[in-house]
Structures are given as structure tokens and as C-alpha cells.
Amino acid sequence: MPDLAAARQAKSRIMDSVLSAVDTRHVAGIGLRQQDDGWVVRVNLREDDDNTRRKIPSEIEGVPVVVEVTGSIRAHAVSGTVLQVQPAEPSSPRHRHLRLWLAVALLVVAAGAATTLAVML
Structure with a gap:
């Protein structure tokens, strides 16, 4: 169960790695979300893109990463x-x-x- 501090650190890491590895036109934003079992890093995509999804890890430093298609925000x-x-x-x-x-x-x-x-x- 990741706490907020761990999630913030994971978010910083994923911001560096994701934004340098993917086409940033597809990424609408990166944030944190609290769930019943702790915190997750949420990556919002403008559009569903398989290539972008493959480059986003499902977990970073023990913190789950959730990918959602939100459109432009x-x-x-x-x-x-x-x-x-x-x-x-x-x-x-x-x-x-x-x-x-x-x-x-x-x-x-x-x-x-x-x-x-x-x-x-």
C-alpha cells in the first residue's frame, strides 16, 4: 500500500521517464490518485495509442501506474x-x-x- 510520499517520488520519476520516452502529444497529464489500498500515479492520455501505452510502466518504485484516456483537458x-x-x-x-x-x-x-x-x- 503506497503512501503519498512514495507516490510523489514515483510521479517525479515517471514524469522524467515517460515524457522523454513517448510522444508528448498523446499525454494530457500526470497526477496522483488515492484508491482504497493507497496511492497510484495516473497518466492521462489525450487519445488511446498502443505505442504510448507500451512505454508506460505498470508500476514504478512499488507504486502502481494507471493509464486512462481522458482527451485533452x-x-x-x-x-x-x-x-x-x-x-x-x-x-x-x-x-x-x-x-x-x-x-x-x-x-x-x-x-x-x-x-x-x-x-x-
Whole structure:
């Protein structure tokens, strides 16, 4: 059961080895994820590529490595706070509608928080 310190060290190692061995166009990011039995290093791929998968070890320094295809990832921020992470490419008209509703909901929440703050001041 790898602890957080071991996972961080493994992540540093895998960042050096993976990013130098694979076509970085396929790698969306490398991070850590906690599971029931400890921590794992997670390698996010923009697209499924067998050649890239073969170059990523299943374990490094006793820490499991999980590969997942996430697509491109783009963080959206409001006042420096990350609110959501979504695929960069629009996937369907339904998803565009969901993103629109989410944007409206975030604006309503932000407006409510600003109103509450103004009343408190």
C-alpha cells in the first residue's frame, strides 16, 4: 500500500521517464490518485495509442501506474479558483447544452455570493 510520499517520488520519476520516452502529444497529464489500498500515479492520455501505452510502466518504485484516456483537458478558472475540468473538444450538442446550463448556474452562484458579501459589508 503506497503512501503519498512514495507516490510523489514515483510521479517525479515517471514524469522524467515517460515524457522523454513517448510522444508528448498523446499525454494530457500526470497526477496522483488515492484508491482504497493507497496511492497510484495516473497518466492521462489525450487519445488511446498502443505505442504510448507500451512505454508506460505498470508500476514504478512499488507504486502502481494507471493509464486512462481522458482527451485533452483544459482547466477553467474564476478569480483564480478552478471550478471545473472538461474535455477541450465539444463532444455533442447535448454536452454543449449541459455546459451552458453549468455556466449559467455558476454565474447565479457567483452573483448570489457577491450579493451576500455586499450585504455583509
